[in-house]
Amino acid sequence: MSCCAPGAEAALEISPAGGVAGPREELLLVSRDLGGGLFQTDLSVPEIHCASCMATVERALSALSGVEYARANLSMKRTVVKWRPGADKAPDLIGALRAAGYESHFFTTDTDPRSPEYSRLIKALAVAGFCAMNIMLLSVSVWSGAEGGTRQAFHWISAALALPAIVYSGRIFFSSAWAALRKGRTNMDVPISIGVLMAFGLSLYDTIHGGPHAYFDAATSLLFFLLIGRTLDHVMREKARSAVAGLASLAPRGAIVVDADGRRYVPIAEIRPGTSVLIAAGDRVPVDGIVMEGASELDCSVVTGESAPRPAIAGTLVQAGLLNLTGPLTIRAAAEAKDSFLAEMIRMMEAAEGGRARYRRLADRASALYSPVVHTIALLSFLGWLSITRDWHASVSIAIAVLIITCPCALGLAVPIVQVVAARRLFERGVMVRDGSALERLAEVDTVLFDKTGTLTLGRPHLVNSASVDPGALALAAKIASGSRHPMSVAILAAASAGSVGEAPMNNLVEYPGRGLEARMGTSIFRLGRPEWALGRKMPDGADGWLSVSLLVQDGQQLARLVFEDIMRGGARSTIERLRQQGLGVGILSGDRRSAVAGLASNLGIDGFTAEMLPSDKVERIAALTAAHSKVLMVGDGLNDAPALAAAHVSMAPATAADVGRNAADFVFLKESLASVADAYEISRHAGKLIRQNFALAVGYNAIAVPFAVCGYITPPVAAVAMSLSSLLVVANALRLGHAPSGNLPARQAASVHPDLQPIGAGS
Known part of the structure; x- marks a missing residue:
């Protein structure tokens, strides 16, 4: 089934079962089942290009019956919709967007490596730059004192040069503005288009009537600088998008399936x-799947960030995107391709920009108010000057300057451009962001709490006493452990022989x-896990030190004692030290x-x-810290x-975490080293600082420039240059995030360890 053609929501398709699928069934086929009757559909909306577009798309989708969540991503031109199907129909997502003025289709990760939008922007920029440069040269001659016929000739030549820039380069803004106006709404391109057309029209009027001034240079320069900003923004977003495309390229298009009919190659979507x-x-x-047959080595760099091969035998859990190095493997699929860990990584990379943190919401609200406010200020400026001077020409010039200089491009770029750069820097450090708002929350924390197993340690313990454990008991433990992804279960499976697990x-x-596994075989109840839980009674605290112990128990009788050893995660000491240097309190919450x-x-x-904690105990401890105003x-x-x-307040998990843990975390780090935690914190603090600076630049620019424009001290050419420079300044400031060396941020005032984190005895 093709899921890329616009208007596909109204088509009838052949379902996998061979029947005819209507719009509701088709939407279900291309959606992810999130459980509880909730589905997620990803739509591609190529025409969104600003905060106003995103808000319009989200409002149009949220208004549909059954839609519970809609979030647009500007970099990927992607919109995520979560909805619940009705009794007899699904929400018409694509139809709602078409009614709002946006064509859309079902999202696919297959992307053209060379974006047509980039080519269109570059061509428009080249035309605008050529025309603006030559008109500026002619304007210098006029400003230098050219009079009479010479000045008039220069104005006509400028008009001839400005026309292709207005028609060809300006269409990027005009088409967007017209599409918005046709639907009874406005966006950022509406006042830009009005300002450019008014400047060109007034200049043409003055040229025809022999006026001394013409603002062809303002109209073309405005287009030129706006296109520079839009092209830079597009390039930055394409860089973020290229990282997503690189991840998507790791997924094969199909695979060899083994079934009763033999071997056959099928598309990955059919697995x-x-x-x-x-x-x-x-x-x-x-x-994602579990190895059933074969032995090989896997390149797990896409998951862990480490290139050292990992062994894979029967019972090993494998994830989409891993590279099989040495031998054939047969796996049993555990999830569809759209629900695999690789697909989750792609979604996390895309989600970094989509979060609505406090600053992002503030910028979106300001951008939404922009058009009516600017139009009102420009109209009042025109009417005010007209009533004072009775000079409609001068009044129009001032209104044009107000329209141009108040363009909110700098404000619109203040937050998202920093988030895009931050997401890219984090990805380079091996950290995936699941929610853009998490960047802001991470910069606010004052306490860092670590789990022990799998976090401060590698979470891949190995069984150190396998030689002394009865082979039958070990095989039974492996049979029970095969139903869990806990690191100790994986270690038991690795220690047991491949054939001992069995199929039943x-x-x-x-x-x-936090306790272990329980299973039934006949009338017997088997437990594998913490000694106290497995035996049902308190055990004396031994002197195992680094070692961890699990018991295999049948009906309350111990069958085997399994001793595990884990090693500390790389970079743990240096990470703890870096966090302390930043003034953060550090503690451990562990169930061990x-x-x-x-x-x-x-x-x-x-x-x-704090040791021997149940999941509820950890939640209570965090709640106590939150109540004490800690983040x-x-x-x-x-x-x-x-x-x-x-x-x-914010959370982080390694890529090797269980699915539920990764889904609950705001950040996921791919490398084995714990240094990613300190890297993410430092980048988030720097990003927050740059966002505040960008807000100050954007707001300060308007606070200074608008009164001057309203008072008539700024001409349209000066307004065009000032507006464009403010946008370029915001982009340049955001790019500084890539040049901040790790660990260079000023330390906060040292934070003491919260009383609730002091050492306590077992079982507390």
Whole structure:
């Protein structure tokens, strides 16, 4: 089914089952099922180019029955819609956008490497630049004292040069303005178009009637500088988009499926959970899954940021985008391509700009108010000067200057251009942003809390006593562990022989976050997990130090004692030190035994830690800190950390975290090193500083320039230059984010460790 053609929402398509699919069924086919009756549809809206466009698109979609969420992304020209289907119909998303003046189609990650919009902008910029440059040369002669026929000839030549710039270069703004006006609304291009056309029309009138002044230079220079700003903005967004396209290119177009009919090649979109997929050496993993047969090594750099190969055997979890290096593997698909980890990474990269933080909401509201306010000021300026001077020509000139100089391009760029650059810098450091507003929240934190296993440590423990464990008990533990993605479960599977797990699943397998796994076999109940929970009684705190212990228990009787060893994550010490230098309080919240947590905390020099916590305990601790006016960054992984990640002011998780943990986090770091946490904090603080500077520049510019324009001290040519320079200044200031060396930000006043994070005894 083609999902890229405009108007596809009204077409009838053949469903996978062979029947005819109507609009509702078609929309369901191209949407992601988020659970609970909620679906997500991604639409491509190529014609959005400013904050006003984004607001119009979001309002048009949000007004539809069943739509609960609509968010536009300017860089990717993508709009995410979350909706619930009605009894007999789905919301007409594409029809609603068409009624609002925007053509759209279902989003696809297949992108043309050379954007036609860039070519169009460059051509328009070249024409405007050539015309403006030559008109400016002629204007210098007029300003220098050319009189009579010479001045008149220069004006006519300027008019001839300005016409192609107005017609060809100006159409980028005119077409957008006309499309908005036809739908009874305005956008940023409306006053720009009015200002340019009025300047050209007044200049042409003066030329025809032999007037001493003409503003052809103002009209063409305005277009030239506006196009410079728009082209720079487009280039920056394309850079962010290229990172997304690079990730998308890691997904193969199809894969070899193994079923009862043999082997066949199918498109990746047709792979369903449970399907067996053969991955040859040198191919990338198409979807998330579990290795069923074969042994190989995987290049996991797309997930971890590290290029060292990782072994893959039966039971190993693999994610879309990983490169199979040495041998063939057969995997069982665990998710569709649109729900894979690689697709999630792409969505996270795109989401960085889409967040509506405080500054972004402020800029959007200011941009929405811009057109009526500017038109009112320009009209009042015209009427005021006309009543005072009775000179309609001078009054029109002042109104034109007001329209031009008050263009809110600088204000519109103040926040999104910094977010785009920040997202790019974070991506280069191996950090993915799931919500643009998280950048602002991260800059506000004063306390950082770390989970232990999988966060401060690598979370890939290995079984150190496998040789002394009964093979039958180890095989049974592996059979239970196969139903979990917990790091200890993975270690048990790795230690057990490939054939010991078997195919028959355990009955009623349930995972209890923070405790372990429980399963039934016949009339027996098996537990694998924390000793106290598995045996149902309190165990004395041993002297295992760094070691962690799990028990395999049958009906309350211990069958095996499994001892694991984990290692500290790279960069942990330096990260803790960098965070402290920034004045942040640092602590550990862990569900592990007190002895293990105390050993790690001592090694890292962390005084504040809490051990043996359940997920609810972590949430309560974060709530207590929040009530004490602390703003917490929670860094954790795993199913048991998801509530704490959601409860924190802002959260971060490694890419190896469980799906629920990644979904709950605001940031996901791909590299094994914990340095990504400090990098993200420093970049967010620098980005916040630049956003505030950009706001000050944009607001200050208008506060100074508008009164001068209203008082008649600024001519249209000067207004064009001033407006364009303000936009260029904002863009240049945002680009400074890429030149800030790590760790160079001024430290805050040292933050003491909150009393709630002081060392406590086990079980508290």
